[in-house]
Amino acid sequence: NAGVTQTPKFRILKIGQSMTLQCTQDMNHNYMYWYRQDPGMGLKLIYYSVGAGITDKGEVPNGYNVSRSTTEDFPLRLELAAPSQTSVYFCASSYTGLAVTDTQYFGPGTRLTVL
């Protein structure tokens, strides 16, 4: 299993541009998540999904959109990029949010810079 994969690994955007961060998992996990992590800081939840067709907002959803059309894929869309969105973005998945352990498996991250 490849686990959780993310593309691209690095990206530089100009202010106002848009892009989609891709995330795919091959573990048949129901739950998927998007976090952002600013330098030296903790993880902030952007959006999450409990299954295909179902998404919900996290702590910092403004400026982002998500969709979940399949179990495997959970893309994150940035519209009108701003310098405040410069961060490292992690995608994660877990088997089921109802399991008490809810162990999350993280992708390698996408390092995004908005200039």
Added chain:
Amino acid sequence: GQSLEQPSEVTAVEGAIVQINCTYQTSGFYGLSWYQQHDGGAPTFLSYNGLDGLEETGRFSSFLSRSDSYGYLLLQELQMKDSASYFCAVRSPGNTPLVFGKGTRLSVIA
């Protein structure tokens, strides 16, 4: 709401023992998890406590006291490679994701 508190930084000597504390406030509680993140890397799962007491996995142990809303991660025989950030996370009932603390940056020095 949910909140977690953990120290922002800890420094310890190679070969020593270090304890990273985590206190939490939640409206419901299933258990406490710990994740490790090396600089430039992704968080990885270390341990989980669903019941009170100590869980041991090699050099790492994790403890939970539900009555005190408190837990800790204990790292023994510290190695330079243990230098990383460590996050506690709580799991609450329902379809809510894990809530992560802000992380503790551990520096292991010679």
